[in-house]
Amino acid sequence: DAGVIQSPRHEVTEMGQEVTLRCKPISGHNSLFWYRQTMMRGLELLIYFNNNVPIDDSGMPEDRFSAKMPNASFSTLKIQPSEPRDSAVYFCASSFGQNGGNTIYFGEGSWLTVV
């Protein structure tokens, strides 16, 4: 079975450039999560969707970050403009079940470096 698929796996970009990270959740899952992981802050929940609707974006750091889920099989996280402090691993994860379920499945992550 295909797991959560993220792209790109690695990206190096210059400060000020737009970055778009993509995610395909596991088919049939009804919740999707975007996390950011850094050494200093650990795994931070940025935003999550339930049935394609954004439920809580309180973790999104600032207006430079935006996320969309146009359908059940695709989501994007966009950073515009990017800054060096945005360098991190960005994980997409999905789950199924009432209230988001108890087990979430992570993609392999997108490793972002902003120089």
Next chain:
Amino acid sequence: GQSLEQPSEVTAVEGAIVQINCTYQTSGFYGLSWYQQHDGGAPTFLSYNALDGLEETGRFSSFLSRSDSYGYLLLQELQMKDSASYFCAVRRDDKIIFGKGTRLHILP
């Protein structure tokens, strides 16, 4: 709000037993989960406790005490491949919030 506390690092010897503790403060608590993450990899699910008591899955066990807002992950017969970071996580409404993780070092 929610917060989870777990030790940043733990060291144990191959073949031994190690316990990783997690205390939490959260409203609307629904359960405590544990995830494992190897360097360069993604977190993967290990166990989930919704009720008090011990859940066993092979060499790994997880315990929860809701009255104490406390849980732990117990790893037995440690193997070198168990060297990883271990995260406790709580589910609140639809959100799953993670602790900062415990880095487990295993000595031969």
